[in-house]
Amino acid sequence: MIDKKITILIADDHTLFRSGVISLIEEEADIEIIGEASDGKELLTLYEELNPDLLLIDISMPGKTGLEAAKEIRAKDSNIKILFLSMHEGTDYIYHTIKSGGNGLINKNILKSELLTAIKYVTSGKDYFGTGYSESDIKEIVQKYDRFTEPPVFLQTSSLSEKEKEILILISEGLTSSEIAERLFIGKRTVDSHRVNIMKKMNLNSLPELIKYSIDFSTAVGARLRNIE
Numbered sequence: 001m002i003d004k005k006i007t008i009l010i011a012d013d014h015t016l017f018r019s020g021v022i023s024l025i026e027e028e029a030d031i032e033i034i035g036e037a038s039d040g041k042e043l044l045t046l047y048e049e050l051n052p053d054l055l056l057i058d059i060s061m062p063g064k065t066g067l068e069a070a071k072e073i074r075a076k077d078s079n080i081k082i083l084f085l086s087m088h089e090g091t092d093y094i095y096h097t098i099k100s101g102g103n104g105l106i107n108k109n110i111l112k113s114e115l116l117t118a119i120k121y122v123t124s125g126k127d128y129f130g131t132g133y134s135e136s137d138i139k140e141i142v143q144k145y146d147r148f149t150e151p152p153v154f155l156q157t158s159s160l161s162e163k164e165k166e167i168l169i170l171i172s173e174g175l176t177s178s179e180i181a182e183r184l185f186i187g188k189r190t191v192d193s194h195r196v197n198i199m200k201k202m203n204l205n206s207l208p209e210l211i212k213y214s215i216d217f218s219t220a221v222g223a224r225l226r227n228i229e
Helices: 015-025 040-050 066-076 091-099 112-123 135-146 154-159 162-172 177-184 188-201 207-228
Strands: 006-011 031-037 054-058 081-086 104-107
Touching: 006 015, 006 040, 006 112, 015 031, 015 112, 031 040, 040 054, 040 066, 054 066, 054 112, 066 081, 066 091, 081 112, 091 104, 091 135, 091 207, 104 112, 135 207, 162 177, 162 188, 162 207, 177 188, 188 207
Parallel strands: 006 031, 006 054, 054 081, 081 104
Antiparallel strands: none
16 A cells, blocks of 8 residues: 655646656556646745645756756755756756756666666655766765866956856856757757857866856856845
C-alpha cells in the first residue's frame, strides 16, 4: 500500500512533450502529475495553488524562463525539489541549474526508466545529473565555474552596449546563441559576435568565466532594480 504519492507540477512550452511525459508517468502508482504550465509565469501561479513535491521544469521557455521561475520559487521554499529538463547538455547547463536552485538536470531524450530514477532520486533528497556524473564530478564543476569569484567590476560595464548587456542577462538564463537570436529577433552570428565582444571588453578568457560573469551581472542588475522599487 502506498502512503503518499509524489506530486509533480510539469512546466514546458511544448504541449506534445508534456503529454508524452504525463503518459509515461500516469501508469506509476506512486507518482502523480497534478498540474501543467506552459511558461514560467504560469508555473509560479500553479506552484502557489498546488504545492507539489517536485517541479519538472524545462530550462528554456518563452517569457519567464524555467531558470528564472525556479530561482523565485527556491527563494520562497527551501524544501521544494526541482528537476530540470533540457535538450542541451554540458557542464555550463549543470552549473546554471544548480545556481537556480535545481536538484537535477536530465535530457529530454532519456528513457522512461531514467526519468523515474531521476524523479525518485531528487524527491528522496539526492541530486541527479545523469549516470555520467558522480557527486564528486558535480562538486568539481561548481568549483570550476565558481573559481572566477572576482569578475571585472560592474562599473566597467559602461563599455558594453545595451544590446550586449541584454545578451549577458540572457546568457545567465542558460539560453544558447540560437535561442537568444530567436528571442531578440536577430541572427545567431550577430549574437556570437556580441558574445566575443563582451569577452574581449570584460577580459574573459573562457566559457566558464563568461557564464559566471553573466550570472553575477544578472544578479547585480536584479538587486539594483529591487532597491529602486
